[in-house]
Amino acid sequence: MREIEAKVVTETVSALIQDACYHLADDVITALRRAEEREESPAARNVLARLLENADAAARDAIPLCQDTGMAVVFLELGQDVHIVGGDLYGAVQEGVRRAYAEGYLRKSVVNRPFSARINTQDNTPAVIHAAIVPGEKLKITALAKGFGSENMSRLAMLPPAKGRAGVVDFVVRCVDEAGANPCPPVIVGVGIGGTAEKCLLLAKEALLRKVGDPHPDSEIAALETEMLKRVNDLGIGAMGYGGRITALAVHCEVFPTHIASLPVAVNLQCHSVRHRETVL
Amino acid sequence: MKTNSKIARRVKLPLSDDVLETLHAGDEILLTGIMYVGRDAAHKRMMEALQAGEPLPVDLRGQVIYFMGPTPARPGKAIGAAGPTSSYRMDAYSPRLMAEGLKGMIGKGMRSRDVKEAIKKYRAVYLGAIGGAGALISGCIKKVEVVAYEDLGAEALRRMEVQDFPATVINDMHGCDLYEEGKARFRIAGPA
Numbered sequence: 286m287r288e289i290e291a292k293v294v295t296e297t298v299s300a301l302i303q304d305a306c307y308h309l310a311d312d313v314i315t316a317l318r319r320a321e322e323r324e325e326s327p328a329a330r331n332v333l334a335r336l337l338e339n340a341d342a343a344a345r346d347a348i349p350l351c352q353d354t355g356m357a358v359v360f361l362e363l364g365q366d367v368h369i370v371g372g373d374l375y376g377a378v379q380e381g382v383r384r385a386y387a388e389g390y391l392r393k394s395v396v397n398r399p400f401s402a403r404i405n406t407q408d409n410t411p412a413v414i415h416a417a418i419v420p421g422e423k424l425k426i427t428a429l430a431k432g433f434g435s436e437n438m439s440r441l442a443m444l445p446p447a448k449g450r451a452g453v454v455d456f457v458v459r460c461v462d463e464a465g466a467n468p469c470p471p472v473i474v475g476v477g478i479g480g481t482a483e484k485c486l487l488l489a490k491e492a493l494l495r496k497v498g499d500p501h502p503d504s505e506i507a508a509l510e511t512e513m514l515k516r517v518n519d520l521g522i523g524a525m526g527y528g529g530r531i532t533a534l535a536v537h538c539e540v541f542p543t544h545i546a547s548l549p550v551a552v553n554l555q556c557h558s559v560r561h562r563e564t565v566l
Numbered sequence: 567m568k569t570n571s572k573i574a575r576r577v578k579l580p581l582s583d584d585v586l587e588t589l590h591a592g593d594e595i596l597l598t599g600i601m602y603v604g605r606d607a608a609h610k611r612m613m614e615a616l617q618a619g620e621p622l623p624v625d626l627r628g629q630v631i632y633f634m635g636p637t638p639a640r641p642g643k644a645i646g647a648a649g650p651t652s653s654y655r656m657d658a659y660s661p662r663l664m665a666e667g668l669k670g671m672i673g674k675g676m677r678s679r680d681v682k683e684a685i686k687k688y689r690a691v692y693l694g695a696i697g698g699a700g701a702l703i704s705g706c707i708k709k710v711e712v713v714a715y716e717d718l719g720a721e722a723l724r725r726m727e728v729q730d731f732p733a734t735v736i737n738d739m740h741g742c743d744l745y746e747e748g749k750a751r752f753r754i755a756g757p758a
Contacts, residue, residue: 325752326748326751326752328592328594328734328748329748331594332696335696335699335702335732336696336698336699338699338702339696339698339699339700339701339702340701342701342702342704342705343647343700343701346701346704346705347640348637348640348643348646348647348700348701348704349637349646349647349700349701350647350698350700350701351647351649351697351698351699351700351701352634352635352636352637352646352647352648352649352651352700352720353635353649353651353700354637354647390637390638390639390640390646391637391638392635392636392637392638392646392647392720393719393720394635394720403607405719434651434652434674434675434697437652465675465676465745465749466674466675466676466694466745467652467654467674467675467676469674469697469698519753519754520749520753521748521749521750521751521752521753521754522748522749522752523748523749523752525674525694525696525697525734526675526676526694526744526745526748526749527592527694527734527744527745527748528744528745528747528748528749528750528751528752529748529752530752556697556698557698558698
């Protein structure tokens, strides 16, 4: 049995979120540079150049990449041989979020009573926590600061199985088309296929955590991703919706078995300001 | 700040009727002067005031409003990250504010048919700022003051002084829409 102190979890979560909100990850910068090289539309190319400048300005001047510093989503993979000491695990995560948004000069965007008074919780908690118990004696923490311009464009469809592969592709492409300029393209398209309704949406979110443009290890799923990316980029929406060849930097799919009666498909969009970090304790 | 397509035109705020007439969808401009800032909650309050027959907390006649809620300013800085938020959430309020004299809106993303009609009717404009460029835009903001609804925090109504704030004309008073035109130009396939 290995012991991990709750306060280490708090410090780790705080550091991961702050780093993600100020420093655009290398895989995203590489993807934006490639997009800028390939883009034919001058207006879209100008946007891509500005986004790269923005990443420099954020790091240099200590200003967050985007004013929507998101709602925090924290994924935990807890080894079953780990014992958290000196506090409870979820409490430690929430304290880490609280600290990140206060110390990091990040915007507190979470409101309570969403259907009525919409009162700001003032510290950006609660975070959404997804925990899994895994073998071993390590704790993997992944923190995602999820902006809602893109989150608002999420969709779920419980397709009849007869719709098949073509139905899945059409649904995903239609989601991106209807979202248009709203989710701040170029986007990363997270797609979940299978499971139950809530599992499918979670798969779509987990798909966003992959390095931008890394194909799925399963070749059939990787081919599906490639086809969807081409179809999405044929839409012509372009960076910020100004018209162009690059609407998405990547399409990532995660797949899970499902029931004989259904073909669930979920889309979770991520703007180019991809802000997640992970570490293993 | 460098531009890498065409030379952006410098435009003074508030927008004069003469300048408004010359703005066309797709134009890249650099704004200098005063703009107001408000998003969902401030718009809701302004609408409640109008419905109750009360005056708006600021005179928006001839002015431009930027849909934005910043991150907190670090000590010594005017403001934190300050990029646009999605404009469609203000669609329910914008036509009424244009009827009150508002001449311009800055945000990102698509507007409703009603808003586009109101832009033509009231000879106004909808401008796009670059979503996700909050750090870059922050550098164009010289001065910020909260002018109403301070309790709303990041959503309070603000007045800002900006210099060379980069924007692109999305919907002009002549009925043109950059999102529709841009997509049509580069679209290879029909919708799914």
